[in-house]
Structure formats: structure tokens, C-alpha cells
Amino acid sequence: MDNFVYFFTFQDLSILYVVIGIILLGIGSAYVGTYSFLDKKALLGDAISHAVLPGICLGFILAGEKNPVYIVTGAFISGGIATFLTSWLKKNTKLSEDAIIASILSVFFGFGIVLLTVIQKSGNPEMAGLNHFIFGNAIAILEEDLWIYGGLAVIIILSLTIFQKEFSLLVFNSDYGKAIGYPMEIIRFAFNVLMILSVVIGIQAIGVVLMAALLITPGAAARFWTDNLSKLLLLAALFAVVSGIAGTYISFVLPQMPTGPWVVVSLSFIALISFLFAPKKGTITRYFSRNQYLKKTNNEHLLKALYKNRELGQRMLTIENIYELYPYQKKEIKHSIEFLFKEGLILKNQNFISLTDYGIHEAKRVVRLHRLWETYLTEYMNIAPDHVHDSAEKLEHIITPELEAQLEKRLNFPQLDPHQENIPRD
Numbered sequence: 209m210d211n212f213v214y215f216f217t218f219q220d221l222s223i224l225y226v227v228i229g230i231i232l233l234g235i236g237s238a239y240v241g242t243y244s245f246l247d248k249k250a251l252l253g254d255a256i257s258h259a260v261l262p263g264i265c266l267g268f269i270l271a272g273e274k275n276p277v278y279i280v281t282g283a284f285i286s287g288g289i290a291t292f293l294t295s296w297l298k299k300n301t302k303l304s305e306d307a308i309i310a311s312i313l314s315v316f317f318g319f320g321i322v323l324l325t326v327i328q329k330s331g332n333p334e335m336a337g338l339n340h341f342i343f344g345n346a347i348a349i350l351e352e353d354l355w356i357y358g359g360l361a362v363i364i365i366l367s368l369t370i371f372q373k374e375f376s377l378l379v380f381n382s383d384y385g386k387a388i389g390y391p392m393e394i395i396r397f398a399f400n401v402l403m404i405l406s407v408v409i410g411i412q413a414i415g416v417v418l419m420a421a422l423l424i425t426p427g428a429a430a431r432f433w434t435d436n437l438s439k440l441l442l443l444a445a446l447f448a449v450v451s452g453i454a455g456t457y458i459s460f461v462l463p464q465m466p467t468g469p470w471v472v473v474s475l476s477f478i479a480l481i482s483f484l485f486a487p488k489k490g491t492i493t494r495y496f497s498r499n500q501y502l503k504k505t506n507n508e509h510l511l512k513a514l515y516k517n518r519e520l521g522q523r524m525l526t527i528e529n530i531y532e533l534y535p536y537q538k539k540e541i542k543h544s545i546e547f548l549f550k551e552g553l554i555l556k557n558q559n560f561i562s563l564t565d566y567g568i569h570e571a572k573r574v575v576r577l578h579r580l581w582e583t584y585l586t587e588y589m590n591i592a593p594d595h596v597h598d599s600a601e602k603l604e605h606i607i608t609p610e611l612e613a614q615l616e617k618r619l620n621f622p623q624l625d626p627h628q629e630n631i632p633r634d
Contacts, residue, residue: 232361234448242427254420259290261320287404415468429479432486515571572632579625593626
């Protein structure tokens with residue numbers, strides 16, 4: 209608890225610099241990564257993050273120390289070369305994009321490891337901590353580092369915010385943007401520059417190996433929660449910032465723990481929660497929603513069957529008759545009978561099932577929606593009457609009252625469906 213209070217009350221200014229840096233880094237990386245994720249260029253970020261290692265090492269060799277200006281410049285040039293080679297090879301060879309990215313990643317990272325080994329054997333006393341660029345060490349961020357990395361992060365955030373429309377065109381419909389006069393090649397180049405910068409600013413805090421996770425995971429996790437781009441960007445930024453601060457705090461409490469892996473672990477936890485429990489798209493949420501929909505479908509099918517039986521002059525059906533109608537759904541129909549009885553929609557008299565007044569009202573609604581949709585498909589879609597039943601069976605359960613009113617008005621309140629059956633109304 210003492211460590212927690214000390215860290216989050218910012219009694220030490222160096223901790224404040226680290227937190228500000230990780231917040232700016234998280235937002236910038238999440239913004240770029242979200243666009244990259246939506247553009248299906250996630251692997252490119254991974255390639256760039258590994259490709260900057262040679263530039264870091266060359267920057268150190270030229271400066272003779274961990275000068276952030278030299279390191280950032282070297283990393284940017286190295287990442288730029290990797291991006292250019294990826295694009296050039298894609299245009300001028302028959303290699304697939306994933307093969308090109310894998311090759312670029314391996315070659316550049318391997319070369320970087322060679323240079324790092326040479327530096328470690330050089331005996332330069334300034335090399336201490338240089339290996340932190342592999343797995344990250346946010347606690348090592350100093351005030352002068354913050355000005356450089358934080359400044360670049362602000363440039364990324366402002367660029368993507370101000371030119372959101374242009375970058376959205378690039379991601380969602382580049383051809384349309386080109387057709388209406390936008391310089392899409394320049395926009396693509398600007399985006400690649402911003403992606404390289406986002407990797408560069410994260411190399412010290414997160415490390416070259418795991419930087420791709422900070423780029424892609426926040427956007428991928430946020431995608432489970434919303435389809436709105438602005439909300440998606442904000443959620444991704446929030447996830448990146450929370451995980452970044454959590455990873456940094458663990459590195460502070462346990463100095464032997466590198467920052468990058470714990471940031472990724474925190475991000476992975478958020479992504480797992482999103483994958484399982486996000487509304488509408490979460491796996492568990494969808495499982496329960498699907499079960500509720502199937503129960504609703506079975507209940508309404510039973511009501512419809514009982515109502516059609518009434519139209520034939522029979523007010524009751526035996527449970528055996530119902531099972532014969534749905535021979536492969538006996539368990540589901542049994543649950544539907546119990547539910548409808550509990551809700552007061554049907555009556556059970558020994559082995560006979562009949563509709564209550566409330567049940568008749570609900571059954572009419574389902575039958576009406578079914579027959580209205582059949583009528584619409586026949587009259588407006590020119591589909592033969594004997595081909596509309598299956599579609600109506602599916603749509604009758606999701607037609608809203610507003611859509612029902614539109615169907616009634618569009619069809620001029622029809623009395624009969626395409627099969628010459630009455631469309632019931634209260």
C-alpha cells in the first residue's frame with residue numbers, strides 16, 4: 209500500500225514524468241493501431257517494431273551514448289526503410305504480404321541483435337540499460353526523454369484527430385477517396401510515418417519485441433464494444449493507458465520485472481474480458497443472447513401453432529399433437545409449454561393445451577407479422593407465394609412495432625396474405 213500511495217501521489221517527479229509519458233504513448237499508439245487494425249495492416253506494425261532495433265543500435269554507436277535524439281532518429285530511419293521495402297516488395301514481387309513482412313521482421317531484428325551484441329562487447333560504459341529497448345523499461349524514462357517521446361506522441365494524436373476524415377477514408381474506402389480527389393498516396397505515406405513514430409516513441413517504455421501488442425490489442429479489444437469510430441478510438445486509448453499504467457506500476461514495485469511484458473499481460477486481460485463479456489459481441493454474451501432468441505422463437509412458434517389450430521375450429525391441442533409438429537424439438541417445446549403456462553399465455557387441462565385471452569393476443573401478433581412479411585415479399589420482391597414461408601419464419605421474431613406499422617401502411621392494411629389466409633388484428 210505504501211508503494212501504491214507513493215507511486216500514484218507522484219511524490220517523486222520522475223514517476224510523474226513516467227506516467228505522463230505512458231499516457232501519451234498509450235493514446236498515440238492506440239490511435240494509430242486502431243486505424244492499422246481496421247485497415248487490416250496489423251502485421252506491418254509488428255514488422256516496424258522489430259525493424260527499429262538496428263536503428264537504435266546505430267544511433268547509439270554514432271552518439272556513443274543513449275542520446276534520445278540519435279536513438280529516435282536511427283529508429284525512425286530504420287523503420288522507414290523497413291516500411292519502404294515492404295511496400296516495394298509487395299508491388300514488384302509475387303510474394304504474399306505476410307511472407308514479405310515475416311522476412312523483413314526477421315532480417316532487421318536479426319541484424320539489430322548482431323549490432324546489440326557488438327555494442328555489449330565494445331566495453332562502452334554507456335551501454336548499460338541499452339537492452340531495455342528490447343522488452344521496455346518505462347521507469348527509466350527521464351525528463352529529457354519525455355520531451356522527445358511525449359512531443360512525438362502529441363504530434364501523432366493531433367494529426368489523427370484533426371485529419372480523422374482523411375484517415376478514415378484511407379481505412380474504409382481508399383478508392384472512393386481517390387475518386388473524389390483526395391491524395392490517397394500522400395495520406396498513406398503520412399499514416400506510415402505516424403505508425404513508425406508510434407513505434408519509435410514506445411521502444412523505451414514497451415520495447416521493440418512487444419510494441420506491436422500495444423499497437424493492435426487496444427483497438428482489437430475496443431472493437432468488441434462499439435462500431436462507432438470515435439468511440440472506438442477513445443476506448444482503445446483508455447485500454448492502452450490503463451494497461452500502460454498498470455505495467456509501469458508493476459515495474460516500479462518489482463524493479464526486476466520489465467515493463468513491456470506486464471503491459472501486454474494487462475492488455476491481454478482487458479482483451480479477454482472484452483472477448484467474453486462485451487455487449488452484443490462478447491462470446492458469453494452472444495451465447496446467452498442466442499439462447500434467449502431460440503427460446504423466444506420456440507415460444508412464438510408454439511403460440512402460432514395453437515392459433516392456426518383455432519383457425520381450423522379446434523381450440524385445443526394435445527401435448528402429443530404438439531410433439532408431432534416438432535418431432536426434433538421435444539425438449540425445447542416442453543420448456544416452452546412450461547414457460548407459456550407460467551406467463552399466463554396458455555392453459556393446461558390434463559393433456560390438452562389451449563390459448564388464454566392474453567395468449568390469443570400474442571399469437572395474433574406473431575401470425576400477423578408472419579403473414580405481413582409474406583405479403584411484402586410477394587408484392588414488392590416478386591417472390592412466388594410458395595417461396596416466402598421460410599423467410600417469414602425467421603423474420604417474424606425480429607420485426608419491431610415500428611417496422612410492423614410501416615409494413616401495414618405500405619401494404620395498405622391487407623386482409624389476406626398470399627395464401628389467402630386472414631391477417632388477424634385485434
